[in-house]
Amino acid sequence: MTALLRGARIVNPRQQLAAFFAAFIALFAVLLGSTSAAAAPLAHNNNNAPGSVAVVTSTANGKTYVIGTDTTFAPFEFRDTSGEMTGIDMDLIRAIGKDQGFNVEIRSLGFNAALQALSSNQVDGVIAGMSITDERKKIYDFSEPYFESGVQMAVAANDDTVKSYEDLKGKTVVAKTGAEGETFAKSIADKYGFTVQSLDQSATMYESVKSGNAVAVFDDYPVLAYGIAQGNGLKTVTDKEAGGSYGFAVNKGKNPELLAAFNDGLAKLKANGEYQKILDKYLAAPKNTSSGSFFDLLGTALPALMKGLGNTLLVTAISFVFAMILGLIFGFMKVSNNIVLRGIATTFVNIFRGTPLLVWAFFFYFGIPQITGQPINIWVAGVLTLALNSGAYVAEIVRGGIQSVDPGQLEAARSLGLGYGKSMQRVVVPQAFKIMTPSLINQLIIMLKDSSLLLAIGFTELLYQAQQIYAANFRVTEVLIIVAVIYFIAIFLLTKLANYADRKFNR
């Protein structure tokens, strides 16, 4: 262990290491214990503060509630041209909040992710065109219904082959993960002999039908009607199915005051005509928003994409620092003579190299809060995921680097009278570090690209922002091309910078 610490000190001075260590321990404390001040300001924390009894206050007045919603489910929720979440659900929850004196903080997560977030108390409520079903009533509490809906099938506008469910035989259809459309499609799939493929977003479902990867999509009829009117390239050929009504949901037994406030506010908005006004605003005459040149698109999309890029770079930088610390510690443990240290390090590497990144992202963000009952800040979950995964690879890079230094170097240093630690510090590690640098740069770049996976938990990185944009304007291809170019430029510059640093420090 002493060799290890001395070794680590060569690359990072002791104080720096200690500071990093403290920060890392603090991060774990956040994970294991209470939420940090920076963590999501969930209103129910007020009620469940340590030491206090969970009291149910009769009012939601003055609180801020975190509300999860779908990425895009226009006209219920979508982003307007300025990037703000808008739509019937958004107007409704904000108007009710105003009437009842509570604030809302919207998290656009995607439908399935929003439900997971609600189950793990990462959000206080969900409003997402969510149908009230018996299955869901077992795990969530619903408000009074606020909109009647139902599932319908849509096909590509230029498709003349599919006119009924019978025509789906042998074909593939798409539906949204966890949504009523998916349940319905699956319930008739065997009868009509088609396959259901599930996707997370309305925009990618529609794109899939237009590109011919699927012949039809099952989605809620008001959403299909709105998209069709906007020129999304689809048409409906069958009648809508009788379906559920939408309700606002909270986790079972949680935030009852919020549910009561929602019901009370909804009744008032219905009585004073504001509810109807909100519906008319979005349902009366949807305008086509998917026109405009590529440069118009670039102009409107760039600010949001740059914000995403900023978060991508920041989460990568922070995670890389922690990955380096973990990698150095476990890398030195892997070359130690102590069998226990070697065993611990090998286990760490095997676990995090042998499991997908996304599993850990879900585990930290949705899994741990379900076990502990404490929400976790998305940055903490993101950094833990990336740092632990990359830490395993860095450990192997460090081990490989040290082992690739000619053993004669150590022997020569020892024979000159230097102790083991000093020999490592002065002779072996500087050489090892030179060997490691290109692999570490590689690892940094891999990590930057991998950080896009965090979009699955709703982390607002670059690709997440892109999804939000094409979910609203259906211009999937162009937005993805822009994103690819941004990633390319960022990684190109990062590589140049890293190589420059390599030349400067490793001469």
Ligand code: GLN
């Ligand atoms: N109404 C559907 C459901 O609740 C779909 C909701 C959505 O896709 N946002 O399952």
